[in-house]
Amino acid sequence: EPEVTQTPSHQVTQMGQEVILRCVPISNHLYFYWYRQILGQKVEFLVSFYNNEISEKSEIFDDQFSVERPDGSNFTLKIRSTKLEDSAMYFCASSGLNEKLFFGSGTQLSVL
Amino acid sequence: DAKTTQPPSMDCAEGRAANLPCNHSTISGNEYVYWYRQIHSQGPQYIIHGLKNNETNEMASLIITEDRKSSTLILPHATLRDTAVYYCIVRVGGSNYKLTFGKGTLLTVNP
Numbered sequence: 001e002p003e004v005t006q007t008p009s010h011q012v013t014q015m016g017q018e019v020i021l022r023c024v025p026i027s028n029h030l031y032f033y034w035y036r037q038i039l040g041q042k043v044e045f046l047v048s049f050y051n052n053e054i055s056e057k058s059e060i061f062d063d064q065f066s067v068e069r070p071d072g073s074n075f076t077l078k079i080r081s082t083k084l085e086d087s088a089m090y091f092c093a094s095s096g097l098n099e100k101l102f103f104g105s106g107t108q109l110s111v112l
Numbered sequence: 113d114a115k116t117t118q119p120p121s122m123d124c125a126e127g128r129a130a131n132l133p134c135n136h137s138t139i140s141g142n143e144y145v146y147w148y149r150q151i152h153s154q155g156p157q158y159i160i161h162g163l164k165n166n167e168t169n170e171m172a173s174l175i176i177t178e179d180r181k182s183s184t185l186i187l188p189h190a191t192l193r194d195t196a197v198y199y200c201i202v203r204v205g206g207s208n209y210k211l212t213f214g215k216g217t218l219l220t221v222n223p
Contacts, residue, residue: 031208033210037153042213043150045211045213048208050208055208056210091156093155093156099144099161099205099206100161101148101158101211103156103157105155106153106154106155
């Protein structure tokens with residue numbers, strides 16, 4: 001079965017540093033998403049992306065966050081200046097026209 | 113999106129059917145019922161979805177009541193690998209809409 005691939009699996013960074021989380025969605029998918037899950041809490045929606053623009057974003061997705069699909073295959077989430085509270089597991093997801101979201105295995109971000 | 117209510121936890125014996133309930137009494141006519149699961153902090157995994165008819169796939173069956181105010185996910189022969197948090201999500205159909213995850217039901221399958 002095709003997979004959504006996320007790299008790295010773990011990322012440790014210092015507070016205030018920029019991080020880029022990378023995702024390779026399933027190749028024929030059109031819709032792309034980022035979610036996050038703080039340890040012990042719910043999975044939270046961050047942003048959805050379609051046709052090279054943001055479709056919807058949550059209150060969490062403030063000016064410190066940005067997404068990009070730079071080359072038609074990768075889908076990235078950038079956090080410009082990380083805060084301690086950004087520590088979480090970040091999941092990328094993609095879907096085609098059949099409404100099933102396929103999630104990656106996540107990137108565990110630790111901000112020190 | 114309509115809110116859903118699920119029990120926080122359930123147990124099931126290996127090999128038996130697991131029946132996971134979900135209440136969604138405020139569901140609208142254009143909202144679907146989706147089920148996802150999350151195995152120990154892995155990414156959520158799609159299981160099944162439906163509008164008003166019962167649905168079955170290789171993973172599970174979804175039974176939606178006639179008034180659509182509740183549904184049941186059935187895993188016909190639960191295995192230890194089915195131990196996970198199961199999320200019932202109600203959402204308007206279409207791929208370009210977010211999923212809003214609640215706390216779900218932690219299903220523990222016991223040997």
